[in-house]
């Protein structure tokens with residue numbers, strides 16, 4: 533059975549979905565104004581591994597990725613190119629799906645452009661205002677966080693710590709950490725008409741609308757980068773609970789560590805952004821997968837060409853072992869295979885699983901028997917194509 537670390541309760545728990553055989557997963561997706569960098573690629577590779585493991589465990593998965601096309605960076609790029617925001621965002625959504633294809637990420641079945649859900653966002657904001665939990669201040673609409681039960685529980689912050697944040701400050705805002713739901717500014721060059729006047733449905737509201745319209749009242753796993761924990765996931769969870777009148781509509785919150793590039797956070801100004809497609813085109817997706825899985829998903833990793841190439845011996849051993857796959861599996865090999873899958877089922881400990889895989893390959897190369905079926909199972913869960 534899979535045990536998964538829930539970053540809300542800070543506990544590793546037995547994974548039991550709401551429905552018997554189906555696992556619903558929501559992954560925070562990209563903002564559509566650029567290609568997929570290696571940090572984004574890690575997120576989708578980790579959840580692809582999780583889905584492949586769930587399939588191995590007999591579950592079906594329903595995986596939703598929201599793609600943010602309502603965002604200042606998208607609007608800025610559109611203006612620079614004298615295009616509509618949707619022309620830019622549709623172009624990058626095709627690129628994103630193409631990048632996932634290159635990465636052999638096959639587990640996502642729902643891709644949502646958030647701009648297709650603006651009417652739902654409007655209805656939901658109106659619902660929160662009727663509940664007296666959202667308020668209008670100078671045309672902007674905010675979530676009144678002082679009225680949200682257990683606000684701060686996601687990011688483990690006290691009221692005092694929350695009060696130190698200054699988020700989307702505008703006139704007459706009640707508390708500086710209140711969450712913006714609707715921005716009435718027309719300065720971005722793009723806006724939507726609504727019952728609140730012209731404006732833009734703001735970031736955290738987008739996930740809530742996409743989740744409710746796709747999954748309804750609950751889903752099993754929310755995934756994304758660790759840096760999204762506050763304010764993004766804190767706000768989304770608060771809104772989702774209020775809108776579904778449920779105390780616990782998401783079973784597991786999971787967060788993936790950062791990918792640094794040569795010791796620093798990736799940024800265009802530092803010139804150290806690594807694009808996933810460049811790595812795949814140069815080194816292949818198999819090597820990238822082994823590299824990403826060589827560290828536990830909780831940890832931050834530092835991407836360097838050297839650390840990527842350090843996985844080459846394992847990949848070569850894997851290729852060599854595949855040519856020696858047999859029609860049966862020796863008893864001691866069965867134990868190793870069990871350990872391999874047990875490691876993955878232990879909060880997706882891919883680091884340990886790859887250490888065991890290295891052992892399995894060495895044994896096969898030295899003449900032990902590994903059945904072709906078992907070999908295929910291992911490669912299938914890792915998404916390795918031979």
Ligand SMILES: [Zn+2]
Pocket residue numbers: 559560561739756764
């Ligand atoms: Zn999100």
